[in-house]
Amino acid sequence: MSQMINLTIDGEPILVPAGTTVMDAAETLGIHIPRLCYHPELSLEGNCRVCVVQVEGFDHCLASCATTAWEGMEVQTNSPVIREARRDIVELLLDNHPKDCQTCDRDGVCELQNLAYRMGVRERHFEGKRKQFPIDDAGASVVRNAEKCILCGRCIRVCGEVQGVFNLSQHGRGFTTVVGPANLAPMDESACIQCGQCVSVCPTAAFLEQDHTERVWKALGYPRTEKHVVVTTAPAIRAALGEAFGLPMGTPVTGKMVTALRRMGFDAIFDVNFSADLTIMEEAHELLKRLEGGGPLPLLTSCSPGWVSFLEKFYPEMIPHMSSCKSPMQMQSTLIKTYYAKQKGMDPKDIYVVSVMPCVAKKFEAARPEHTLDGMPTTDAVITTRELAQMIKSYGIDFTRLPDSDFDHPLGTSSGAGDIFGATGGVMEAALRTAAFKLTGKNLGNLELTAVRGVTGEIREASISLAGKTLNVAVANGLQNAKVLLDAVKRGEKDYHLIEIMACPGGCICGGGQPYPPIGTYTMNHDLAQARAKALYRIDSGKTLRCSHDNPDIQKLYADFLGEPLGPTAHELLHTHYTARTPRGIR
Amino acid sequence: MSACCACTTDNWAELERGYRAMLPEPVLAFIDENRNRPHSESMLIATLHMVQAHFGHLGPGHLEAVAQLMQIPLAKVTGAATFYHYFRLQPRGKYLINVCLGTACYVKGAEKVAQKLSDELGIHFGETSKDGIFSLESTRCVGTCGLAPVVMIGDEVHGPLTPGQVPALLESYLARAAEELVQS
Numbered sequence: 001m002s003q004m005i006n007l008t009i010d011g012e013p014i015l016v017p018a019g020t021t022v023m024d025a026a027e028t029l030g031i032h033i034p035r036l037c038y039h040p041e042l043s044l045e046g047n048c049r050v051c052v053v054q055v056e057g058f059d060h061c062l063a064s065c066a067t068t069a070w071e072g073m074e075v076q077t078n079s080p081v082i083r084e085a086r087r088d089i090v091e092l093l094l095d096n097h098p099k100d101c102q103t104c105d106r107d108g109v110c111e112l113q114n115l116a117y118r119m120g121v122r123e124r125h126f127e128g129k130r131k132q133f134p135i136d137d138a139g140a141s142v143v144r145n146a147e148k149c150i151l152c153g154r155c156i157r158v159c160g161e162v163q164g165v166f167n168l169s170q171h172g173r174g175f176t177t178v179v180g181p182a183n184l185a186p187m188d189e190s191a192c193i194q195c196g197q198c199v200s201v202c203p204t205a206a207f208l209e210q211d212h213t214e215r216v217w218k219a220l221g222y223p224r225t226e227k228h229v230v231v232t233t234a235p236a237i238r239a240a241l242g243e244a245f246g247l248p249m250g251t252p253v254t255g256k257m258v259t260a261l262r263r264m265g266f267d268a269i270f271d272v273n274f275s276a277d278l279t280i281m282e283e284a285h286e287l288l289k290r291l292e293g294g295g296p297l298p299l300l301t302s303c304s305p306g307w308v309s310f311l312e313k314f315y316p317e318m319i320p321h322m323s324s325c326k327s328p329m330q331m332q333s334t335l336i337k338t339y340y341a342k343q344k345g346m347d348p349k350d351i352y353v354v355s356v357m358p359c360v361a362k363k364f365e366a367a368r369p370e371h372t373l374d375g376m377p378t379t380d381a382v383i384t385t386r387e388l389a390q391m392i393k394s395y396g397i398d399f400t401r402l403p404d405s406d407f408d409h410p411l412g413t414s415s416g417a418g419d420i421f422g423a424t425g426g427v428m429e430a431a432l433r434t435a436a437f438k439l440t441g442k443n444l445g446n447l448e449l450t451a452v453r454g455v456t457g458e459i460r461e462a463s464i465s466l467a468g469k470t471l472n473v474a475v476a477n478g479l480q481n482a483k484v485l486l487d488a489v490k491r492g493e494k495d496y497h498l499i500e501i502m503a504c505p506g507g508c509i510c511g512g513g514q515p516y517p518p519i520g521t522y523t524m525n526h527d528l529a530q531a532r533a534k535a536l537y538r539i540d541s542g543k544t545l546r547c548s549h550d551n552p553d554i555q556k557l558y559a560d561f562l563g564e565p566l567g568p569t570a571h572e573l574l575h576t577h578y579t580a581r582t583p584r585g586i587r
Numbered sequence: 588m589s590a591c592c593a594c595t596t597d598n599w600a601e602l603e604r605g606y607r608a609m610l611p612e613p614v615l616a617f618i619d620e621n622r623n624r625p626h627s628e629s630m631l632i633a634t635l636h637m638v639q640a641h642f643g644h645l646g647p648g649h650l651e652a653v654a655q656l657m658q659i660p661l662a663k664v665t666g667a668a669t670f671y672h673y674f675r676l677q678p679r680g681k682y683l684i685n686v687c688l689g690t691a692c693y694v695k696g697a698e699k700v701a702q703k704l705s706d707e708l709g710i711h712f713g714e715t716s717k718d719g720i721f722s723l724e725s726t727r728c729v730g731t732c733g734l735a736p737v738v739m740i741g742d743e744v745h746g747p748l749t750p751g752q753v754p755a756l757l758e759s760y761l762a763r764a765a766e767e768l769v770q771s
Contacts, residue, residue, distance in 0.1 A: 166660030317597030
């Protein structure tokens, strides 16, 4: 047992294990010390000084996040000196911050705004020259607004520590310090892979997703004879959208989401889960073909666009390992403008496809020149879960009171395998369910392959025996973990057949476009990821249809339109290619 | 495996060749020597010093080459290069003009001399004239307060200087530059 330490906080004695920080010790007493640059899943920076406390024997304040408790320590978290110091610190931060809360995207969900309110800041005492920087809003996915930046460094830390991209750094010094990519280049010309985790961890609006809501409103405003507006939703949306309306974390809201979209005026509401099933059909066949044909193995999954960009910039030599399958979003959009258009007798030019994604990188993916049909993009707009929530609120829909309703056909039916795509390990599990059927001719006795269900921020490995063959598989979420796996493969230490990689920690359910967690809960939080993942696994276990190959609409799609998996039509419509890109990332 | 993903390969060898061509041999030798040492990233600033000593400044291409060859993220490299005043990100002119703004020079009218230099050359502190002949910088005390206000051009000291003397002084250096050009 570790050594225990006695200290007092605000006069209350407390016993904590050696090594506990003052901030954590206070938390066990129910005292929440205000904080800003601190993020429990990232390294300590201690630069904002908001969490200062007074310690007996010191004539200066100490940052409680970075101070380890010692025996006999006497801490004051709310003395008049501390309250004034803390408020001054927040006021100084505000002095160098724009005064446009009402028109800011983060209004109401801004940590700085919330902190200023809690500290009792009701007027600005310090008024001086304010930093001014241009906004970089030319990127397909991520917008960087350095004027809103308070230099807490969370984005720099998440980009390096969690994603292994190291695309952000402080530039310059003093008053002109600014956070940005190398040479302060535009985001799309930097090593950025568009995952949007910087957007997720930013306490203010210094990083945001590129807004697509205006173009969706515009499309919905066209006369119905001119545009047929189709919306399609990713697996992870239904597990998190409710949070934006005050529902508990991990409340599945599939039916309410569909009703809300119908009320907003979309002509057809489809489910990307359908194309998740389709992805599995193609990817499982690709895996079997590579197993028979001798490679290249391991096969790498290709659903996560942040991961795709990472591969192209950081590991271009591994491109031949990547599955050539388009992501479910792109398969779905392609089918809407071909299969569905044909069924409806419509010109694909008259169809407007909106994808709702938990992901910021999907905006970049939609803009890739590979994903076009006769020169027009297959996906016309990509809105994040956050943007959808904002649109629903703006429409005046009382989301929590909505009745449930179902997706439209023919691209709305999915198996449970499609649902679990949103969680780390889900694509792997779904693929193995179908690969097992193709190898053995029957479904697995137990469909729940908990051995591959991923854990946020960890690498998961498993060996699965199927028809006398042993498949070695691995699952990684967070690209720093992906690096570890890929390096092991390159060094010849590991012999995997299939690797699933999702860029964001926890998978799509914690994607860069998901609702900001309530103040006090942090992104990458284990409970948050677990709650959202459980919602998806609950949907899966509640379905009778649980394997992609059993989906009757998928079977019909192949029979009527696509032919065989990996066949010529499937190849033309459902597969893509990758290109080594610069700047080459540094690993 | 479907045929459509067999069309790309690794681009590292080609990139590395390009990056190596951007840096002089001694810098490449220094980077190679340190590559496999522990904490090789701590040699970044020393490497940047060498690059600047060779080129007179750190251009975007130099920084990228250093980042790639040392395998240090480019954002960290440009972050360090923009943090330290010593590093210059713009090419430096043939003659570096350092106007002393130390106390003695300042009270003797250095600011007016600096303004005149700026007007004549059409540049501000930290910039280089369009013809690439002059760069303008300020400094704090060159140790010759008896000559205040003092201006250093290259390693030559000029003082005491009045704004009226500035045009002729610049002219003499332009003539010198032209002469050297003819000789070469």
